[in-house]
Amino acid sequence: MKILNILISAFRALQRNKMRSFLTMLGIIIGVAAVIAMLAIGQGAQYSVEQQISSLGTNVLIVYPGSQNTAGVRGGAGTTTTLTEDDCIAIQRECPAVGLLSPGTRAGGQIIAGNMNWATGIEGTGSDYLEIRKWGIEYGDFYTDADIKSASKVCVLGKTVADALFPDGSPVGQTVRIRNVPCKVLGVLTKKGQNAMGQDQDDVVLAPWTTVKRRLTWFPYLRQILVSATSPSNIPVAQAQITELLRMRHKIAPYDADDFSIRNQADLANAATATTQILTILLASIASVSLLVGGIGIMNIMLVSVTERTREIGIRMSVGARSRDILTQFLIEALVLSLLGGITGIILGVGGSGAISSLAKWPTIITFFSILLSFGFSIAIGIFFGFYPARKAAMLNPIDALRYE
């Protein structure tokens, strides 16, 4: 019996029991749709985490001062005062794997503009800060090296701060008072949204680090040094070079601990990606349980169908169907059920993911892989769960099948 004939008779057989065929398929439809939607949600989450992490700048290293150790009492990160401007100059000069560098210091305070005010953090940075962090200016300008040298009273506002202080107009050219120091607003940063920890990255004011140091905090040391490696693959190299240089400069004995720490974004990114990957696998495995249940439904219905159609099998055998013809026929019927269910499930899953995206505002990503996986899975289920009933049909004795009431 040719495959086309078998396909036609399989469709006819399924058509004869439309409701039953549909209900059987429903198991597979739901299973496949669930797998697709869960993979889409998981991969969407993974993508957005990766996006947020890379929004910090992918090849960024941050050097923090270490903890202060006073007679064995350790003070936690950043309590020592070891990072200086000279360290920055040395890193820039002697570490070839380091691209850009921005010294960092920090102050908090109330910012006043006219009759509006807003409390936020003031970040003192170098002129390359935006480039390292892959950030941009929405309008206006950023400060230059000259501003850094002269500790100019200028600043750049984050979007949140700009909206809070100047709800009606452009802040560029206006003056804001930071802790009573009047600073000219040079520009407004583009919106960056939340970071991976959920903090609003736009609630910030940037100013030359020298300005923050000399006019706001009078704190002589640096809170951090932001460094970009020349390429993402050079991150470990840059980290090693900086470590070696700073240990030498800070005169740390060979077996003593560093008095600084270096963090890179890659570690954070890897951890977060691993977490979301586990989440994706978990979601997909739960969904595939329903696919399995759908497969068992197919087997169940095919067994019922074989029993019901025993006489038909007998008739077919009496007119010359071989065991393998009967086997193929029932296997193809199971396969058609699972494939139709699978395709409908894929369509439903893709549609459902779109609906989740637009209603719940969750990012969803449907990959070719997840569609291929579901498709392959439904074929496998059709063959696996269809085989036993089909074999049962094929092994029937023609006389018994013909006499079956």
Place this chain on the structure above:
Amino acid sequence: MTGAHGGESPAANNGRLIQIDHLVKTYMLGEVEVHALRGVSLEVRNGEFVAIMGASGSGKSTFMNILGCLDKPTKGSYVLDGIDVSRLTRDELARIRNNKLGFVFQGFNLLSRTSAIENVELPLLYGTSSLKDREERAVRALNMVGLGDRVHHYPNQLSGGQQQRVAIARALVNDPSIVLADEPTGNLDSRTSVEVMGIFQELNEKGITIILVTHEPDIAQFANRHIIFRDGKIKSDRANTSPKRASEVISELPAVDEEEPA
């Protein structure tokens, strides 16, 4: 496919289509051995119209199953059209059923919710014919049994007689050597029974060998040879020199409207 009468076999066997020698069939029914056939020997020549009769339990159904290659004998040989079918495998038997045999059953055994033409095409699906060829042959077979105008009807739209005619068309569609009919009139009223027998007689006149199982002597009257089974053996085997003509019998019957279920 050259069909029934083509090829080497009839010449090689001098027109002997069926040669059966000491056929024995024994089954186990639980712990009990049932001797359904206790040594049956028989020859059927091309173009015969044989009626097999006997009480229930006489072994005639078992005999038909073996003739129809649906069952294998325990002992003895069965040569059909030059082929010793008692030694064939399951798949080879299926092939013989497909090429050389046509079945007509008491309960019609049509696929429900399947149109007449699709039912008739069924044996061709397991052969090698093309879609177009299949359709042509199915229509031809339906025309032969006088159902050319009911090709696309479903079994539940046809009367019992018409359903049996679809079944006969299905038996004919592969140009078989033999048509085996197991109580073909058992579910039909007397007039329709005669009509069906008329069809068998017409087919027989065209050269098709027909073997018929029946327990109604009236029906057996239309055959040319009567074989009576008793206790798993042939009790008598004689020619019917004056078979009745179905066409004549029918003209003597009172006219009735053919039932037409909805």
